[in-house]
Amino acid sequence: MRKSSTTSLPSLSVRIDLNTDGRIGPGKIQLLENIRACGSISAAGRAMDMSYKRAWDLVDEINRVCGRAAVDRQAGGKNGGGAVLTPFGLSLVARYRKIEHSAESAARKELLALQSDMGVRRKP
Structure with missing residues (x-):
């Protein structure tokens, strides 16, 4: 999940293991x-401080998996x-973000409890 600069709340990161030998996670979605x-x-790779080759390799991996x-x-x-992005690529990003939001919503109560257990306070 995207971390907010105004809170110390523990965050959740979603990675989707596909039935192939790959996964889709926050880095690949951000690249898309x-x-x-x-x-x-x-340009997308540069925006992420990533080499051109690494960005190309990730795109090829996304397409393959x-x-x-x-x-x-x-x-x-x-x-x-x-x-x-192809129509499938647009759908992939949208679905991932919906899954991420649903997971964050479902886990929010437990993340707040963990924050409390750790004695972490919200930043002003």
Whole structure:
């Protein structure tokens, strides 16, 4: 889960183990969101302080473990290349964020109890 700068509440991180040899988690979803925002894999990687090769490898891994393309790469040329999320990629991000929100909501009471047990106080 995305950590808030105004609270010390313990947070939850969601990773989805797929029935293949892969998983989808917050880093890959953030990369997809950055590709959507930036319009390219290289710019998305730079936004995450990630090498171009690492970003490409993660996109290839996402496509492989999902069994279908989440990112459509557009070849360079006169106006340069780019990348966009496919309809499946958009759905993947939306579903992941819904699962993440549901998990956070379901765990909130226990996270607050853990915070109390640890003696952690909310930041002002």
